[in-house]
Amino acid sequence: MLYQLLQINADSITNRFAGKASDWVATYGPRILIAIAVFFIGQWVIRLLNRALKKALAARHFNPTLRPFLQNLFQILLQVLLILGLMQLLGIQMTLFAAVIGAIGVAAGLALSGTLQNFASGVLIILLRPFRVGDNIKTQGEEGTVSEIRLFYSVIKTFANTTLIVPNSKLSNEVIFNLTREQKRRIDISLKFKYDMDYNDVKNRITHVLDNSADLLKEPSYRIGIEKIDDGGYEVILNVWANSHGFQDAKMELNRHLMEELKPLFQKKSPAA
Secondary structure (H helix, E strand, O other), X not given: XXXXXXXXXXXXXXXXXXXXXXXXXXXXXXXXXXXXXXXXXXXXXXXXXXXXXXXXXXHOOOOOOOHHHHHHHHHHHHHHHHHHHHHHHHOXXXXXXXXHHHHHHHHHHHXXXXXXXXXXXXXXXXXXXXXXXXXXXXXXXXXXXXXXXXOOEEEEEEOOOOEEEEEHHHHHHOOOEEOOOOOEEEEEEEXXXXXXXXXXXXXXXXXXXXXXXXXXXXXXXXXXXXXXXXXXXXXXXXXXXXXXXXXXXXXXXXXXXXXXXXXXXHOOXXXXX
């Protein structure tokens, strides 16, 4: 008797399970098949769109530093949209999923706030180009040549032959002196003389040096004049122009020639024998 009751209960459970399983298959089976088909079709479409984006960026000569990032970002966004679409197709509730994603996003944003700021600054530097690779700039109290611009940082080789790695947020939020963008720079030199030194003689000697210097530009024209006078003497200033690249070399060479030309004026006459 007990065996028969157990057999009846087992048959009933099996029948109910089979009935629910068949109902579930009838309800969700077509959705699953459609979702699988949509998944493979979606992957094919994503590959096509990614190739089209790659060709479009190459045809427009888009910045090679940003190109791989944009391609990967585009592909990830399409994959996320495909997954969300499949979940909607399968009837999966999005409320909990959205809450989890939101919490992860907030935590990641707080943890990576500095990194994301450097990334955003790197994108702005690459797009707006306040400086480019090969430019001489002054930043963080250092002068050097930009050797690399990455998404998160830039690499500067200083004139002292050291490597300076600067986070891009520092370069986008602070004053940067681009020393080579205008192709030429002005050299300003002040020289002080006593009143017993004839100004016309001084000016002629300086003019001789400037006219015979191969490192200086002829245009714009140089200027020579008295900038300041005081009890001790007068101060002569000269403004001359040189190429931005090689500016320091031109300035040092000019100082050397001026010293050699003006040295006799500063030397005291030897007493008569």
